[in-house]
Amino acid sequence: MDWSAILSNTAQGLLSPATMAFALAALGLAMHFGFAGLLNFGIAGFMAIGAYGYAISILTFGFEWWQGILVSLVASVLFSLLLGIPTLRLRGDYLAIVTIAAAEILRLLFLTNAFVDVTGSADGLSGYHNSFRAANPFPEGDYGFGPWTYNNIEVWVLILGLITLAICAFLLLLLMKSPWGRVIKGIREDEDAVRALGKNVFAYKMQALIIGGVFGSLGGIVYALPSAVNPGVYVTSLTFFVWTALLLGGAATVFGPVLGAVIFWVLQAFLSNVLPQLVSSGILPFISSIQASTIRFILVGVGLMLLVIYRPQGILGDKKELTFVK
Amino acid sequence: MSSSSAKLPGKPAAKTIGLHVGTIRPGVPKVDPIITMDNVSRKFGGLVAVDVEHLEIPRGAITALIGPNGAGKTTLFNLLTGFDKPDTGTWNFAGKSLAGIPAFKVAQMGQVRTFQLTKALSLLTVLQNMKLGAKDQRGEKLMFSIFPFLWKAKEQEIEEKALELLKRFKLDTKKDDFAASLSGGQRKLLEMARALMTDPVLVMLDEPMAGVNPALTQSLLEHVLNLKKEGMTVLFVEHDMHMVRHIADWVVVMAEGRVVAEGPADEVMKNPAVIDAYLGSHQDTDLGTVTGRITLPPKGKK
Amino acid sequence: MILSTTQRGSRSWIQLLMLAVVTAITFGGLFATSAHADEVGTDLPFKIVGNVKNEGIALEGVRIVVSGGGYTAETVTDADGKWYIGVPEKAGYTVSLDQETLPAGIAVIEEGGAEQSVEIGPSGSVTKNFFIGEGERIVVSLFDQVIARIVYGLNFGLMLGLAAVGLSLVFGTTGLSNFAHAEMVTFGAITAFFLGGLLALPIWVAIPAAVVISGLMGWGLDSGLWRPLRKRGLGLVQLMIVSIGLSLAVRYLFQFFVGGGTSQLPGFDSPKIKLFGATSLSVIDIASMVLSLVVIIGFAWWLMTTQTGKATRAISDNPDLAAASGIDVDRVIRIVWIVAAGLAGLSGVLWAYFRPGIKWDMGAQILLLIFAAVTLGGLGTAFGALLGALVVGLLVEVSSLVIPSDLKYVGALVVLIVILLVRPQGILGRKERIG
Structure with missing residues (x-):
C-alpha cells in the first residue's frame, strides 16, 4: 500500500475541474429542486449543452472561447424554455420524466452519425483549446504546492472555474435571501397558495429553471475546458451522481451542493486509488482490480439510498427545513 | 353534545x-x-x-x-x-x-x-408566509432581487404591516416559527391574515x-x-x-x-x-x- | 502495484484526467479519438472490417451500418472500398450495406441480401465482404419493409409491455416511480444466464426458474426495503430517489459479477425463418411473441377476475377507500411487487434474446422506453401501459425506416414528451378532477 500516492491523489479531488463542474451543476439542481421544488432529472443534458455548445461554436463556427461560453449559455436558456413552456404547468413528476427524456434525446443527437461533422459522433470533440489557452494570463511554469501543483494551463482552468463557482454561489445566495427567493420557496411548498396571492407562478418557475440550467451548462463548460467533450459522459448516471452530490451537501442550501461535490469527488478519487491497491496487496481477496473499481459506484448507489432515508436534509441542511415533506 | x-x-x-x-x-x-x-x-x-x-x-x-x-x-x-x-x-x-x-x-x-x-407554506416561517402576501414588492422581480437596496425599504414597510396583522390575529409570538408547527386553527388564521x-x-x-x-x-x-x-x-x-x-x-x-x-x-x-x-x-x-x-x-x- | 512516491504535479493531473476518462467509459459510454470517415470506433476492442468491390473495382462512398447489442455505428467506404467499424463487444452483429449508395445497375447478389449477420471471431475481428455484381437490385418494397418493421415492433412492444405493466402496477398501488425496475429486468436475464448458461440447465427449466426467482426478488425488495420505508412515511419524491440509488447500486453490482461485456443465452443464434415479404423471424422470436401474449392474457385475466386483481385495481383507484373497505393493502402490494418483478424478469429474458445478449446495464438501456410506455398509456393503468408499450415498440422499429437507426429511440422519447403535452393523462388515463 502506497499511502502517500493515495492521499496525494485524493487531495487533488478537492480542487479539480470535475469537482467544480459537479459543484456548479449541483448548484443548478439546488435552484431547481432544493428551492423551487422542480424535479429536474436532466441536468446531464444541461451540462452537455454547455460542453457541446462551447466546443461546437469554436470548432465549427470559429468563435473565440468567451463567445463559445456565451453561445452555450444562450443555448441552455433556450433549452430551459423548450422544456419549461410545456411542462411547468403539469404535475411535478411529469417534469422529471420529460427532463430525463430530453437529456437522453440530446445525448443521442450528439452521438448519432447523422451529425458527425459537427458533433464528432461517438468520438466526441477535442482540439478546441487554442483560443482559450492564448488568453491565459499565466506565464509557463508550475504553480501551487504539494499535491496541488499545476502547470499554467491547469491553473488558468482552475482559476476560471473557481471564479465562476464563486459568482454562481454568491448569486444564488443573494437570490434566495431576496423577496424573489421567498416566492420561489413558497412555490416549492404549495404553488396554488402562492398563485392565490397573485404571483405568476409559471413565470417564477421558468426563471428558476433557466437560472439552474445556466449553472448546469456552466458546469458542462468547466468540465470541457481542460480536455475533450465525450458523449459517453452525459448519460443519466451523471445526472444521478450530481443528485447524490446535491443531497449529500443539502439540497435547500447554497454551500451544501459545493460541499457535496467536493466530498463526492474526494471519495471517488480515494476509492479509485485505494481499492485497486487493496486488491494488489491481497487485502481484498477473490476479486480483480476491475471489480474493485466497480465497488465505488455500488457505494454511490448505497450512499444515495442511505442519505435519502436517514438524512434527507443533507450535511448542511436545517433539520426542520427538510425538502421532502410532501 | x-x-x-x-x-x-x-x-x-x-x-x-x-x-x-x-x-x-x-x-x-x-x-x-x-x-x-x-x-x-x-x-x-x-x-x-x-x-x-x-x-x-x-x-x-x-x-x-x-x-x-x-x-x-x-x-x-x-x-x-x-x-x-x-x-x-x-x-x-x-x-x-x-x-x-x-x-x-x-x-x-x-x-x-x-x-x-x-x-400554510409549512417550511416558511409565519412572518415569511405573511410577507409573501404583500403586493408591489419590487424585490420579487428577478432583476431587482439581487440588489437589496432597491427593495429593503419596502420590505421594512411590509414587515410592519405583517406584524400588525399578526398581532391582530394573535400570532405575533409565533412569527419566527415554521408554519408547519402551528395548530389547524392557527393555520386558518394565518391563511386569512396572509x-x-x-x-x-x-x-x-x-x-x-x-x-x-x-x-x-x-x-x-x-x-x-x-x-x-x-x-x-x-x-x-x-x-x-x-x-x-x-x-x-x-x-x-x-x-x-x-x-x-x-x-x-x-x-x-x-x-x-x-x-x-x-x-x-x-x-x-x-x-x-x-x-x-x-x-x-x-x-x-x- | 506500487506507485512512485515522487509522482505529483502534472503526472497526477494526468491521472486525474485518466480517472475522468475511465469514469466516462464506465458510464457506459464509448471512448474514441479522432478517426477517418471510413473508420469509426477504432479504439473499441473488437472490429468488423470489409472491402466493397465490384469485379475488382473498389466502390467508394458505400454506406455500411453495423448494429447489435444496443450498439449502432455506420461509415462509408474509402477510395479503396475499405471500411472499418469498431464494436464494443465480442458478440453477434448485423452488417447492412445501403444499396441506395451503390452505383446504378449493381446490387448485393449473395443469399440473404444486403443485411448479413456476423460473429466476432477468436481474433477479435471479423471480415465481411459483400458479393456484389450486376443484377437487379433486390429491392424490398416499402410495403414489405413496413410490414417487417411492424412485426419486429410488435415483438419488441410485447417485451416492453411485460416490463411496463409491472412498473405501472407498482406506480398505481404505491405511487412509486421505480427507477430500479430496469434492474429487475436485468436480474431476470442474468438469472436465466446463470441457470441456463453456467449451470447448463435446459432452457425450458432455466427461464421459468428465472421468472420465479425474479418474483422472489420482488417479494424481498418489498418486505426488506419498500414496506419499511412506507411505514417510515417517506414521501414519494424521497422514495423515487431511493429507487435511483438502488438502481445504481444494483446495476454496478451486476457489473461487479458479470463484467462489462456481453454473454449469450443458449439458443440465441437460432436460424431465421423467412415468413413473408421481408419478414423473417427466428424460432426464439416467435416463441417470445407467443409467450408474451400468453403471459399478458393470463395477467389480464388475473387483474380482471381474481379477488386480488380486483383489489389491486381498487387500490390504484383510491387507496384510502380500498383500505377502509377491508382490503389488506399491504398484502396486495406485496403480491403486486411479486407479479411486477416476475413480469420484469421474463421481459429481461426476452430482451436478452432480442438484443441479443445479457449485459449489466441492459435494463437501463430500455428504462426510458418503459417509462414512455407507462406514461403514454396513462400513469398507473395496467392496460394503458401495455398499449403504450406496443405503440413505443412499433414507433421505435417503424421510425427506423425514416430516421437513422442510431436515433430510433429518439422518436419514441419525442413522442413521450409530445403526449405529455397534449394529453398528460395518457391514452387510457382519466382526466383528473381539479380542486
Missing part, C-alpha cells in the same frame, strides 16, 4: 339589509353586485359539478355559500378564482370579465381566496371553520365581521349553520351544481327547497348541521 353556541354572543351580528332588487328568488338581481355570472357550467366527465344560470354576489356584505356535500360549492370557488375553467358561461368581477384570466391575475384584481384544506396582506376587495373563504377548535371560533368570526367593517366583501363556504346564521347577510344555497335558493339567512332556512336539498338528496346529512343546533366536526368533503 358540545355546542359552539355557548361561546357565541346570543344575538347575531348586525346584518346588512336591502341587498336585492325585486322578489327573492334564485338568481335575484342585487343592488350593487360585485360578482355576476351567467350560464356558468362545469362538467367532470359526465358529472355536472356546477350549472349556474344566474347569480350575483352583493358588494360590501357577507355572503354564505351553503349546500350539501357535492353541491359544487368548492368547484364554483375554483371557477370564480381562476383555478378552474368553466365549460360555458360568462362571469364578471367588479365589472371586468374573468373569462380566460389566470388565477394569479384574478388575485391581483383584488379577489383573494383561502382553501378548504389550509395551505390573504389580508394583499389588500383585497373580495375575500373568499373556503370553509374557514373546518378543523378550528371552538376556542378559536369566536375570534375567527370576529375577524370575518371586521373584514366587512373595513369595507371588504366576503364570500364564504361553510357547513356550520350557526356561523352562517350569525354573520351572513345573504345566503346562497346550492344543490347538485345549481342555485336552489338565496336570501337572508333566516328566510332561507325556512325555504322548503333548502330543506329538500339537504334532506331529499342527502338524507345522511345530520339534521343538526342544517338547523344549526350542533356543530359537526367538519371533515374534508371530497
Whole structure:
C-alpha cells in the first residue's frame, strides 16, 4: 500500500475541474429542486449543452472561447424554455420524466452519425483549446504546492472555474435571501397558495429553471475546458451522481451542493486509488482490480439510498427545513 | 353534545339589509353586485359539478355559500378564482370579465381566496408566509432581487404591516416559527391574515371553520365581521349553520351544481327547497348541521 | 502495484484526467479519438472490417451500418472500398450495406441480401465482404419493409409491455416511480444466464426458474426495503430517489459479477425463418411473441377476475377507500411487487434474446422506453401501459425506416414528451378532477 500516492491523489479531488463542474451543476439542481421544488432529472443534458455548445461554436463556427461560453449559455436558456413552456404547468413528476427524456434525446443527437461533422459522433470533440489557452494570463511554469501543483494551463482552468463557482454561489445566495427567493420557496411548498396571492407562478418557475440550467451548462463548460467533450459522459448516471452530490451537501442550501461535490469527488478519487491497491496487496481477496473499481459506484448507489432515508436534509441542511415533506 | 353556541354572543351580528332588487328568488338581481355570472357550467366527465344560470354576489356584505356535500360549492370557488375553467358561461368581477384570466391575475384584481384544506407554506416561517402576501414588492422581480437596496425599504414597510396583522390575529409570538408547527386553527388564521396582506376587495373563504377548535371560533368570526367593517366583501363556504346564521347577510344555497335558493339567512332556512336539498338528496346529512343546533366536526368533503 | 512516491504535479493531473476518462467509459459510454470517415470506433476492442468491390473495382462512398447489442455505428467506404467499424463487444452483429449508395445497375447478389449477420471471431475481428455484381437490385418494397418493421415492433412492444405493466402496477398501488425496475429486468436475464448458461440447465427449466426467482426478488425488495420505508412515511419524491440509488447500486453490482461485456443465452443464434415479404423471424422470436401474449392474457385475466386483481385495481383507484373497505393493502402490494418483478424478469429474458445478449446495464438501456410506455398509456393503468408499450415498440422499429437507426429511440422519447403535452393523462388515463 502506497499511502502517500493515495492521499496525494485524493487531495487533488478537492480542487479539480470535475469537482467544480459537479459543484456548479449541483448548484443548478439546488435552484431547481432544493428551492423551487422542480424535479429536474436532466441536468446531464444541461451540462452537455454547455460542453457541446462551447466546443461546437469554436470548432465549427470559429468563435473565440468567451463567445463559445456565451453561445452555450444562450443555448441552455433556450433549452430551459423548450422544456419549461410545456411542462411547468403539469404535475411535478411529469417534469422529471420529460427532463430525463430530453437529456437522453440530446445525448443521442450528439452521438448519432447523422451529425458527425459537427458533433464528432461517438468520438466526441477535442482540439478546441487554442483560443482559450492564448488568453491565459499565466506565464509557463508550475504553480501551487504539494499535491496541488499545476502547470499554467491547469491553473488558468482552475482559476476560471473557481471564479465562476464563486459568482454562481454568491448569486444564488443573494437570490434566495431576496423577496424573489421567498416566492420561489413558497412555490416549492404549495404553488396554488402562492398563485392565490397573485404571483405568476409559471413565470417564477421558468426563471428558476433557466437560472439552474445556466449553472448546469456552466458546469458542462468547466468540465470541457481542460480536455475533450465525450458523449459517453452525459448519460443519466451523471445526472444521478450530481443528485447524490446535491443531497449529500443539502439540497435547500447554497454551500451544501459545493460541499457535496467536493466530498463526492474526494471519495471517488480515494476509492479509485485505494481499492485497486487493496486488491494488489491481497487485502481484498477473490476479486480483480476491475471489480474493485466497480465497488465505488455500488457505494454511490448505497450512499444515495442511505442519505435519502436517514438524512434527507443533507450535511448542511436545517433539520426542520427538510425538502421532502410532501 | 358540545355546542359552539355557548361561546357565541346570543344575538347575531348586525346584518346588512336591502341587498336585492325585486322578489327573492334564485338568481335575484342585487343592488350593487360585485360578482355576476351567467350560464356558468362545469362538467367532470359526465358529472355536472356546477350549472349556474344566474347569480350575483352583493358588494360590501357577507355572503354564505351553503349546500350539501357535492353541491359544487368548492368547484364554483375554483371557477370564480381562476383555478378552474368553466365549460360555458360568462362571469364578471367588479365589472371586468374573468373569462380566460389566470388565477394569479384574478388575485391581483383584488379577489383573494383561502382553501378548504389550509395551505400554510409549512417550511416558511409565519412572518415569511405573511410577507409573501404583500403586493408591489419590487424585490420579487428577478432583476431587482439581487440588489437589496432597491427593495429593503419596502420590505421594512411590509414587515410592519405583517406584524400588525399578526398581532391582530394573535400570532405575533409565533412569527419566527415554521408554519408547519402551528395548530389547524392557527393555520386558518394565518391563511386569512396572509390573504389580508394583499389588500383585497373580495375575500373568499373556503370553509374557514373546518378543523378550528371552538376556542378559536369566536375570534375567527370576529375577524370575518371586521373584514366587512373595513369595507371588504366576503364570500364564504361553510357547513356550520350557526356561523352562517350569525354573520351572513345573504345566503346562497346550492344543490347538485345549481342555485336552489338565496336570501337572508333566516328566510332561507325556512325555504322548503333548502330543506329538500339537504334532506331529499342527502338524507345522511345530520339534521343538526342544517338547523344549526350542533356543530359537526367538519371533515374534508371530497 | 506500487506507485512512485515522487509522482505529483502534472503526472497526477494526468491521472486525474485518466480517472475522468475511465469514469466516462464506465458510464457506459464509448471512448474514441479522432478517426477517418471510413473508420469509426477504432479504439473499441473488437472490429468488423470489409472491402466493397465490384469485379475488382473498389466502390467508394458505400454506406455500411453495423448494429447489435444496443450498439449502432455506420461509415462509408474509402477510395479503396475499405471500411472499418469498431464494436464494443465480442458478440453477434448485423452488417447492412445501403444499396441506395451503390452505383446504378449493381446490387448485393449473395443469399440473404444486403443485411448479413456476423460473429466476432477468436481474433477479435471479423471480415465481411459483400458479393456484389450486376443484377437487379433486390429491392424490398416499402410495403414489405413496413410490414417487417411492424412485426419486429410488435415483438419488441410485447417485451416492453411485460416490463411496463409491472412498473405501472407498482406506480398505481404505491405511487412509486421505480427507477430500479430496469434492474429487475436485468436480474431476470442474468438469472436465466446463470441457470441456463453456467449451470447448463435446459432452457425450458432455466427461464421459468428465472421468472420465479425474479418474483422472489420482488417479494424481498418489498418486505426488506419498500414496506419499511412506507411505514417510515417517506414521501414519494424521497422514495423515487431511493429507487435511483438502488438502481445504481444494483446495476454496478451486476457489473461487479458479470463484467462489462456481453454473454449469450443458449439458443440465441437460432436460424431465421423467412415468413413473408421481408419478414423473417427466428424460432426464439416467435416463441417470445407467443409467450408474451400468453403471459399478458393470463395477467389480464388475473387483474380482471381474481379477488386480488380486483383489489389491486381498487387500490390504484383510491387507496384510502380500498383500505377502509377491508382490503389488506399491504398484502396486495406485496403480491403486486411479486407479479411486477416476475413480469420484469421474463421481459429481461426476452430482451436478452432480442438484443441479443445479457449485459449489466441492459435494463437501463430500455428504462426510458418503459417509462414512455407507462406514461403514454396513462400513469398507473395496467392496460394503458401495455398499449403504450406496443405503440413505443412499433414507433421505435417503424421510425427506423425514416430516421437513422442510431436515433430510433429518439422518436419514441419525442413522442413521450409530445403526449405529455397534449394529453398528460395518457391514452387510457382519466382526466383528473381539479380542486
